[in-house]
Amino acid sequence: MTLTALKPASLKEAREAVLDTTGRISIAGAGTAADWGGRLGPVDAVLDTTGLSGVITHNPGDMTVSVHAGTPLRALQEQLAEHGQHLSFDAARVAAGATVGGLVATADAGPSALVHGTLRDLVIGTTTLLSDGAVVRSGGHVIKNVAGFDLSKLLHGxxxxxxxxxxxxxxxHPVPKAIGTVVVECGLADAARLAGEVLASQLEPTAVEWLSSGRLLVRLDSTEEALPARLDRLTRLLGDGASVASGSSEASGQSGAGADVWAEHAALTRGDGGAAVVRIGVKPSLLPGVLEALPASTVSAGLGTGVATVSVPGRAVAEAHAAVHAAGGTSVLRCRPADLGAPAWGPPPSALAVLKAVKQRFDPDGRFGPGRFDPWEIS
Structure with missing residues (x-):
């Protein structure tokens, strides 16, 4: 079967492409998360959003920016840095060229979500094209009536x-003047205890992450004048074995963060290669117990956010989903071996009927992304 390739360069071209194409459509960006979620079902066309790229309007005084969804976030950050601003978002795949739209659609996030939240919190408006050609602008002039819905929030994930x-x-947000990271060698149980002490202190860390290599990372954003004293306080709080990491971090997109340790963190969020990678989210206090029960080969765990990325054998994916569900959390399969038939999602959520209703409201013919939420059967 021959797929129709669509690469619009404007909203008008995108609308024409959708209206001129019959059948089902896959929406693709830079491809950094092409195998996340359920396996894509049969489609007739692929709509490539990377032609929709670039800044539309940047208002430095209001600290907002409007961009085309196919814009690589890495390129956007470079442009914003000229004004001393940035999007406070540091998901690992930004360095691989992930687009703004793709990051929103997959609900990805990085360590700084501890303070700044996810893109669900940082997105304040969207323009979206529906399968019938209607254009919806949330938070502004609405061309099609979708009263009762905040589409910006619905699009996240x-x-x-x-x-x-x-x-x-x-x-x-303003780019921090100085950034530092303190590292302490410890197991998960000690890391959870230390993380609790740090989060209860007045140090206000911007990231608290534990790596399965046995290291707890705590990052501080600060001024150049205040950073040394804050790092000293943090090091003393973490106790023997704690030390300040040196260097800059390309992986986090911020200088002064400690290049090697955050590069290791970024690598762990991509998994160990041959295993399946599952992203999980539970109440932070429950996360260590859930992780201890999983047969994970690698782990990166946000001890303040309750979000972790784990690599598990393919046969253990369903087990991981069940454990997270039992803890009242959510999980999704991010990467998988080509021959793995494990479920992408855990047991259906209690709001499944609502999710199906939303899908029916916005894409009644099921044209976009078939299979992405299998086995829930809402896509």
């Missing part, structure tokens, strides 16, 4: 099943 995200308005 929608995996390209509701519509084509064309434009995104983002809230910005």
């Amino acid at each position: 929608s995996y390209g099943t509701l519509g084509v995200l064309v434009e995104v308005v983002l809230r910005l």
Whole structure:
């Protein structure tokens, strides 16, 4: 079967492409998360959003920026840095060229979500193209009536099943003047205890992550004048074995963060290669217990956010889903061996009927992203 390749360069071209194409459509960005979620079902066309790239409007005074959804976030950060601003978002795959729209659609996030939240919190407006050609602008002039829905929130984690995200308005923050990371060698149980002490202190860390190599990383954003004293306080709080990491971190997109340790963190979020990679989220206090029960080969765990990425054998994916579900959390399969038939999602959530209703409302013919939420059967 021959797929139709679509690469619009404007909202008008995107609308024409959707209306001129019959059948089902896969929405693709840079391809950094192509195998996340359920396996894509049969489609007739692939709509490539990377032609929808570039800044539309940057308002430095208001600390907002409007961009085309196919814009690589790495390129956007470089442009914003010229004004001393950035999007406070540090998911690992940004360095691989992930687009703004793709990061929203997959609900990805990085360590700084501890303070700044996910893109669900940083996106303040969107323009979306629906399967019938209607254009919806959330938070502004609405061309099609979708009263009662905040589409910007619904698109976060929608995996390209509701519509084509064309434009995104983002809230910005100043680039920190100085960043430092303290590292302490410890197991998960000690890391959880130390993380609790740090989070209860007045140090206000911007990231608290434990790596399965046996290291707890705590990052501070600060001024150049205040950073040394804050790092000293943090080191003393963490106790024997704690030390300040040196260097800059390309992986986090921020200088002064400690290049090697955050590069290791980024690598762990991509998994160990041959295993399946599962992203899990539970109440932070429950995360260590859930992780201890899993046959994980690698782990990166946000002890303040309750979000972790684990590599497990393919046969253990269903077990991981069940353990997270039992703890009241959520999980999704991110990467998998080509021959793995494990479920991408855990047991259906209690809100499944609502999810199906939302899908029916925005994509009644099921044109976008078939299979992404299998086995829930809503895509």
